[in-house]
Amino acid sequence: MSTENKVVSDMVLSSSQVTATIEAPLESIDIADWLLNLPDKEYQRCAPPDHKAAGYTTTDDGRPMSINVEMIGTGLVVQHYVAEIAEKLHCHMVSTSDVLTPHGWTTVQVIWDLSVKDNGDGTLTYTNSVVSHPTTDFLAFLEANGQSFEEAAAARQAASGDHNSRETPLFAASIARHALARS
Secondary structure, eight states, rough: SSSSOOBBBSOOOOEEEOOOOOOOOGGGGHHHHHHTOOHHHHHHHHHHHTEEEEEEEEETTTTTEEEEEETTTEEEEEEEEEEEEEEESSSEEEEEEEEEEEEEEEEEEEEEEEEEEESSSSSSSEEEEEEEBBBBBHHHHHHHOOOOHHHHHHHHHHHHHHHHHHHHHHHHHHHHHHHHHHH
C-alpha cells in the first residue's frame, strides 16, 4: 500500500439506494440511537449470512463510530463508519473500509446514508443508500492484479445492489422494533 491513501471521490465504484416501509410511529424513530446501540446479533439478523459483526466505538476525537464486518460479494469488508450526521431521522456515515479480497487487502471509501421520511399519510419510508468510491490504494491494487476499474465497478455494483436489497427491509423492521420498544 502507498504511504498516502486518498479517496478518489470523482469515481464511483458502486451506488445503491433501496427503500422500505417502517411500521412504527414517527415520534418513536431514532436511527442514531438504533445504529449506535445495535446489538451484534441483531446486526447479523439484518442480512444473513453476510453480516458478521457490529460494534460501537469512537474516533480519537470522540465522534461516534459504528464498526461493521460483512461480506459484499467475494470481499470481507471491515467498515469504520464515522457519524458525520447522527440524528433521529437521518444518519450520514463515512468509512474508509478495509476489504479482504481473494487477492489480498485493499481499501475503499463507503458512504452509508440512512434516513426516514414521513409520507404524511401515517406511513414512513426508510431509505438505505450506499455509495462507494475507490482509493488510490484500490486503484493500484487493481492494476497490480490486472483488473480494470470498469470490471471491478461492475462486480461491486452487482454485489452491493444485491446486498442492499436484502438488508434494507430487515433494517427497516429492526428500526421499527427498536422504536416500538422505546415507546
